[in-house]
Amino acid sequence: MFKKFISLEWKQFKRSANFSKSLIVKIFMGIGVLYFMSIAVAMGFGMFFGLKESFPDSDPWVIVNNFIIFWFLGELVFRYLIQKMPVLTIKPLLILPFTKKSIIHYGLGKSIISIFNFLLFFILLPFSIILMVKGYSIINVLAWFFGMLAISYTLNFTTFLVNKNDKYFYSILSIIVILIGLEYYDIFKISTVAGNAFNFLSTHFYAIIIPIATLVTSYFLSYKHLAKNLNLDDLEEKKKEVKTTDLSWLNRFGEVAPFLKNDLKLIWRNVRPKKTVFSAAVFLFYALYFLMMKKSGMSGHTMMAFAMMFVTGGFAMTFGQFVPSWDSEYYQLLMSQNIRYKTYLDSKWYLMGFAVIISFVLATPYIYFGWEIYALLVAGAFFNLGINSYLVLFGGSLLRMPIKLNEKAKAFGNTQGFKMSQILIALPKMFLPIILFAVPNYFWGFNAGILTIIGLSVIGILLKNFFLTKIENIYQKNKYRTIEAYNEK
Amino acid sequence: MIKTTNLSKKYGKVTVLNIETLEIPKGQSFGLVGNNGAGKTTYFNLLLDLIRPSTGNIVNNGVQVNTSEDWKPFTAAFIDESFLIGYLTAEEYFYFIGELRGKSKADVDTFVAQFEEIFNGEILNKKKYLRDLSKGNQKKAGIVAALIGEPEVVILDEPFANLDPTTQFRLKKMLKELTDNKNVTVLISSHDLLHVTEVCERIVVLEKGNVIKDIKTSPETLKELEAHFAL
Numbered sequence: 156m157f158k159k160f161i162s163l164e165w166k167q168f169k170r171s172a173n174f175s176k177s178l179i180v181k182i183f184m185g186i187g188v189l190y191f192m193s194i195a196v197a198m199g200f201g202m203f204f205g206l207k208e209s210f211p212d213s214d215p216w217v218i219v220n221n222f223i224i225f226w227f228l229g230e231l232v233f234r235y236l237i238q239k240m241p242v243l244t245i246k247p248l249l250i251l252p253f254t255k256k257s258i259i260h261y262g263l264g265k266s267i268i269s270i271f272n273f274l275l276f277f278i279l280l281p282f283s284i285i286l287m288v289k290g291y292s293i294i295n296v297l298a299w300f301f302g303m304l305a306i307s308y309t310l311n312f313t314t315f316l317v318n319k320n321d322k323y324f325y326s327i328l329s330i331i332v333i334l335i336g337l338e339y340y341d342i343f344k345i346s347t348v349a350g351n352a353f354n355f356l357s358t359h360f361y362a363i364i365i366p367i368a369t370l371v372t373s374y375f376l377s378y379k380h381l382a383k384n385l386n387l388d389d390l391e392e393k394k395k396e397v398k399t400t401d402l403s404w405l406n407r408f409g410e411v412a413p414f415l416k417n418d419l420k421l422i423w424r425n426v427r428p429k430k431t432v433f434s435a436a437v438f439l440f441y442a443l444y445f446l447m448m449k450k451s452g453m454s455g456h457t458m459m460a461f462a463m464m465f466v467t468g469g470f471a472m473t474f475g476q477f478v479p480s481w482d483s484e485y486y487q488l489l490m491s492q493n494i495r496y497k498t499y500l501d502s503k504w505y506l507m508g509f510a511v512i513i514s515f516v517l518a519t520p521y522i523y524f525g526w527e528i529y530a531l532l533v534a535g536a537f538f539n540l541g542i543n544s545y546l547v548l549f550g551g552s553l554l555r556m557p558i559k560l561n562e563k564a565k566a567f568g569n570t571q572g573f574k575m576s577q578i579l580i581a582l583p584k585m586f587l588p589i590i591l592f593a594v595p596n597y598f599w600g601f602n603a604g605i606l607t608i609i610g611l612s613v614i615g616i617l618l619k620n621f622f623l624t625k626i627e628n629i630y631q632k633n634k635y636r637t638i639e640a641y642n643e644k
Numbered sequence: 645m646i647k648t649t650n651l652s653k654k655y656g657k658v659t660v661l662n663i664e665t666l667e668i669p670k671g672q673s674f675g676l677v678g679n680n681g682a683g684k685t686t687y688f689n690l691l692l693d694l695i696r697p698s699t700g701n702i703v704n705n706g707v708q709v710n711t712s713e714d715w716k717p718f719t720a721a722f723i724d725e726s727f728l729i730g731y732l733t734a735e736e737y738f739y740f741i742g743e744l745r746g747k748s749k750a751d752v753d754t755f756v757a758q759f760e761e762i763f764n765g766e767i768l769n770k771k772k773y774l775r776d777l778s779k780g781n782q783k784k785a786g787i788v789a790a791l792i793g794e795p796e797v798v799i800l801d802e803p804f805a806n807l808d809p810t811t812q813f814r815l816k817k818m819l820k821e822l823t824d825n826k827n828v829t830v831l832i833s834s835h836d837l838l839h840v841t842e843v844c845e846r847i848v849v850l851e852k853g854n855v856i857k858d859i860k861t862s863p864e865t866l867k868e869l870e871a872h873f874a875l
Binding site: 412420421424484485486488493494635638639642 | 695717721728729730731732736740741773
């Protein structure tokens, strides 16, 4: 039975669109995987020696234990966003002579083979080996190593239990944010509590029984949860009654109105764009991280310019870079209808424009950090409107990657779109604002930098038709290839 | 009129479509039949400029399809579910298509109301997204949407497939009324010989990409086709 599952899996892997691409892509994929693995291993090595160097009086193991709680918390959030439920591939097996038991065990087991579970493994393995070599008690190290893995896998299974429940996610997220805040301001250090617990494990190997217990419990609970829900009408989402949304207030925008209306509905009615836009909202806070670094004197104006661009650019970057891929499921409809590509592109541009304006307004509190930061914010907003928007749409037109609106994105599954052109586009997107600011800043000062960005962006806005027509030509030229690419399942 | 000249489509070494010449006059109801892989959908895809011809071209009412977009305002089609926008409700989808063809919401409402019988109460006001409708209902919505805005050319790929018997009859009736209008050229592909002989005044049989029969429909046509396919 188990062998049959494995053989199915292997065939699926070998025949997937990604895998059957050219040899070069496979080599790149392989290199990519090795690269990440080696980073993880390097981290593992580095952790010990690095910590030893920075804190020569403390035990690196203790330090790791003190802070690993944050890794786990982060994992929880990340897993929720990206981890897929195993039930998706179970549907065709339900009517075949596999027992439900074996299907569920297989599904749960399969979920272990995922990048998150390997990541921690590769980081901790070298670390543990070093520990053992350096003379720490072997049995303690082993117990600790497996204990940490057990906790990680517990999180794996826990994610299934709360996956469908958004409320859980937000409450956990808020708890995490509160904990981090309390920690930062030294009010309540969760790291101490957790640290003590993990340090206990590393000195008393029998404590491994606790993580193992949580692992078994979570596995068992997930099993029960899935067993209950393995019927087709449970697997499929409950079809709620939906309201026909009337967005006719958008009609004032004329020709682009039908597309604007559709795009708004696309975003809030489909899982993937919704999550993308949600993550874009996080960008609002991106600059805070840089500002905190600034307090410790680590970044200059140029870095801040870079950061402030992200604040208003979140939507443009996360949504815009996949235009027109968002529409891939009905691209054939769009291509054969009386739609002028120019109008289509116009509507996307306006949409991004609104997002920039809205996030700009929401970012007003940044004024707290001084008028210089605010000026950078203004410049960043202009940049996103007048320059970045075109870059992003340009990149999207070359991407040709189909998107299933209701499937969660795979963490590393997008190697199909891994094209040189993508990398080439990404570079100017990153460096252009820096260059545009840094050069005048260097020669003529801060104000010059700001004015340059704003000035060029205004020109960009005025030349909208010119740039969008250029992008339209790309759409036209690549029409057949795009349709073909989108039709690939 | 739709004029096809020297049209062929090859994938690698395999020629999937090869039509030297085919003229479809305005207002004709044109049926395309053939076994699977005969090239019916390929022909429609070429007509809608969704794939690139290997040789030749199609001219739709004076507009060469793969060099200009001017055929789009008067051509409508429903090929498969990739012509539906799954996250819209049926009404929203109709309004969207209507907007693209210059029809107001009221116009669309009036137009769509005449299909009440065909919809059987399962499409309008159901508060469901198109992606949550059954395949047959999705098709109904798609076909009706294709007719919004009085297009001059209507292309339907296997419209009878997946429809329940009652709907098939109603659709047939509706298509016959549509084809009576000599301003509209209707192209239908189908596996259903009975329906296609009842709706279309001309039938072309494709086999492995080639036209092997081109008949004006008469009472004997059904027998002729059945004899042909029974081989």
